[in-house]
Amino acid sequence: MSIDALVARMTALGEELSQAGDARLAFHATYLRTTRAVADALRAGTFEDSGWVECWDVTFAGLYLDALDAARSGERVPRPWAIAFSAAADRERSLPALRHVLLGMNAHINLDLPQALLAVISDDEFDDPALLARREADHRRIDEVLAARVTAEEDELRRLETAHSWRDDLLQPLNRAATRQLLRESRAKVWANAAALSRARRQGADELARQLAVLEELSAARITDLLRPGPVLLRLARTGFGVRLPGSARLPGTGARLPGTGARLPGTGARLPGTRVRLPGSARLPGIGARRAAASAGDGETHVAQRDERPAGLAAPQAGDPGPLRSFDPVGVGRLECAVWIAYYRRQWPRFLVLSVLLVRRGFRMDWTRTVYGAWLVLRANQLWAPSHGNDPDRARRCMRRFYGLLKLAHGAPAHPARAASLEIDWWAAHRSHQSHPGPEGVSPLVTALTRLYAYLYGLEETAVRPAAEQRAIAMDISDEWVAQGCPSASPLLAAERAALVRSYAALLAAVHY
Numbered sequence: 094m095s096i097d098a099l100v101a102r103m104t105a106l107g108e109e110l111s112q113a114g115d116a117r118l119a120f121h122a123t124y125l126r127t128t129r130a131v132a133d134a135l136r137a138g139t140f141e142d143s144g145w146v147e148c149w150d151v152t153f154a155g156l157y158l159d160a161l162d163a164a165r166s167g168e169r170v171p172r173p174w175a176i177a178f179s180a181a182a183d184r185e186r187s188l189p190a191l192r193h194v195l196l197g198m199n200a201h202i203n204l205d206l207p208q209a210l211l212a213v214i215s216d217d218e219f220d221d222p223a224l225l226a227r228r229e230a231d232h233r234r235i236d237e238v239l240a241a242r243v244t245a246e247e248d249e250l251r252r253l254e255t256a257h258s259w260r261d262d263l264l265q266p267l268n269r270a271a272t273r274q275l276l277r278e279s280r281a282k283v284w285a286n287a288a289a290l291s292r293a294r295r296q297g298a299d300e301l302a303r304q305l306a307v308l309e310e311l312s313a314a315r316i317t318d319l320l321r322p323g324p325v326l327l328r329l330a331r332t333g334f335g336v337r338l339p340g341s342a343r344l345p346g347t348g349a350r351l352p353g354t355g356a357r358l359p360g361t362g363a364r365l366p367g368t369r370v371r372l373p374g375s376a377r378l379p380g381i382g383a384r385r386a387a388a389s390a391g392d393g394e395t396h397v398a399q400r401d402e403r404p405a406g407l408a409a410p411q412a413g414d415p416g417p418l419r420s421f422d423p424v425g426v427g428r429l430e431c432a433v434w435i436a437y438y439r440r441q442w443p444r445f446l447v448l449s450v451l452l453v454r455r456g457f458r459m460d461w462t463r464t465v466y467g468a469w470l471v472l473r474a475n476q477l478w479a480p481s482h483g484n485d486p487d488r489a490r491r492c493m494r495r496f497y498g499l500l501k502l503a504h505g506a507p508a509h510p511a512r513a514a515s516l517e518i519d520w521w522a523a524h525r526s527h528q529s530h531p532g533p534e535g536v537s538p539l540v541t542a543l544t545r546l547y548a549y550l551y552g553l554e555e556t557a558v559r560p561a562a563e564q565r566a567i568a569m570d571i572s573d574e575w576v577a578q579g580c581p582s583a584s585p586l587l588a589a590e591r592a593a594l595v596r597s598y599a600a601l602l603a604a605v606h607y
Contacts, residue, residue: 096132096147099154103128106161116181117161119190120197123249127239128154134238140231145213150235153209157201172313173200180320196319202279203312203336208305210287211294219291229284236280282335289338304338311336419551419605423598426456431591437475438576446472459503470496478521490518507550516546527566528573540566551605561601568593 094102103125110118131150140146160174170178177196180188210228218224286308293304315336429452436445449468453459459467474492477485497510507513520542527539543562548555568590575586 094151094155096128096135096151099151100125100128100132102158103154106158116188116193117178117197119181119193120177121161123194124154124157124197124201126245126249127242130238130242131235134234139234139238141227141234142231145228146231146235149209149213152212153201153206156205156209157197171200171204171309173204173309173316176200176313176316176320192319196316199315199319200312202283203315204309206279206283207286207290207308210283211290214287214291216291216295219288229280232280232284279335282337286336286338289340308336308338311338421456421598421602423595423602426452426598427595428591429455430594431587434572434590435580435587437479438572438580440479442472442476445475457500457503459499463499463503467496467499470499481525486518486522489521490514493517513546513550516542516549520546524569527569537563537566539569547601547604553604557604558601561597561604564593564597564600568597 103121107118107121107125109115110121128150131146134140135143135147157174160170161178163170164174164178169175177193177200180196181193214225214228218228290301290304290308293301429448433445433448433452436442436448446468449471450465453467453471454461454464457464457467470492474489474496477489477492491514494510494514497507497513501507501510520539523539523542527537540559540562543565544555544559547553547558547562551558571586571590571593575581575584575590578584578586
């Protein structure tokens with residue numbers, strides 16, 4: 094079948110779905126428009142091997158169309174598609190068009206795309222790095238075609254919705270960034286999974302069937318997760334896009350490891366030695382860190398008690414009621430902040446913004462207007478501070494003053510946003526100095542600066558929060574070493590960094606509840 098014949102078949106099916114009022118039309122229509130865009134790119138000579146791309150694209154689409162035909166005939170379909178199609182058939186739970194598109198995209202990319210690659214690349218070809226590089230380059234060009242359509246597709250989906258909330262408007266730029274990230278990250282995992290399937294195919298039909306069953310289960314679990322309420326694209330940005338078969342951590346033909354394949358969070362908490370050096374232009378991630386440590390989670394209104402003799406910042410909690418700004422999950426917060434640090438040092442600003450929204454929302458439970466605005470302020474503060482030379486501390490401080498003011502409006506604390514912002518910038522500056530001039534053993538202006546900020550924000554004695562500051566400084570040293578090594582994705586330093594951040598938040602939680 095040619096791609097033109099594929100477009101014709103999909104067009105006819107789209108008309109049938111439209112006439113039936115079938116919710117599966119949302120994904121189908123999106124897929125049809127993107128297939129037309131790929132056909133246009135083929136005619137324009139965009140690809141290195143147009144014949145191979147056309148064969149692959151038709152094969153890929155055929156897996157979806159076969160599943161759709163089977164479902165409409167009442168036959169068995171793979172579990173990811175069964176879950177996605179069932180959601181479309183559920184009249185009592187009407188999902189937005191974007192959710193149906195994401196369900197279809199994840200089922201199709203995670204389950205079908207590795208199989209499509211396996212169908213058009215032989216095992217011998219999987220052993221040819223030069224050929225695989227050409228194939229992957231054409232795949233990247235397809236993603237570029239699709240990424241160019243993100244805004245247009247979003248407009249089409251908004252046209253299908255009968256009502257739009259202010260939340261939809263605020264999340265629109267974040268959804269676009271997350272969609273583009275989905276394409277990039279999923280491509281890497283798809284190629285790794287295809288290589289794993291090729292290895293299984295060489296071992297025989299039984300092993301291939303077993304690996305395909307594992308892939309089906311992993312893909313189905315991801316689809317099920319997408320059905321949970323909440324901003325799904327932002328959740329995907331936090332948890333990662335795509336699925337990965339066990340043993341598929343290396344990209345075919347390159348030997349490069351996939352993002353996120355580093356060691357898991359260790360249970361020992363042992364500190365790795367830090368070199369306290371950094372690459373030119375790198376800076377300690379400000380904003381999220383101390384600000385997160387200041388008040389890491391909560392929802393509802395703050396219960397402000399009479400202030401005691403402790404340092405001014407957050408008011409002391411009432412007995413038995415820690416308040417929303419004094420209750421948080423150290424593990425969840427530490428893991429999420431580590432992801433933000435990675436995005437910061439790689440200067441992945443769209444991903445940084447998406448993760449900041451998740452962090453601010455999870456940490457402070459402000460309404461969505463304040464959450465998105467707060468995340469934007471944190472992003473701008475980081476961008477203003479980031480350059481090693483010519484940065485703008487005053488404007489960064491103003492951004493963080495507005496952020497703390499936003500937090501005060503929502504929860505009544507901190508008492509003086511300008512003071513909190515000043516202390517925040519103080520520790521950013523202390524860290525930058527610490528990177529190049531660590532100072533004598535046992536003397537750490539960085540720990541002192543962090544301690545002062547924590548003490549002010551929580552209204553505690555400095556001795557109570559110093560352990561949290563010390564663990565955070567350890568995380569920074571480990572992060573600095575990772576940056577000096579070139580920010581490798583598979584570095585075990587990332588797991589050690591996460592562990593130190595978790596220990597820091599655990600120590601902080603103990604201090605505020607003591």
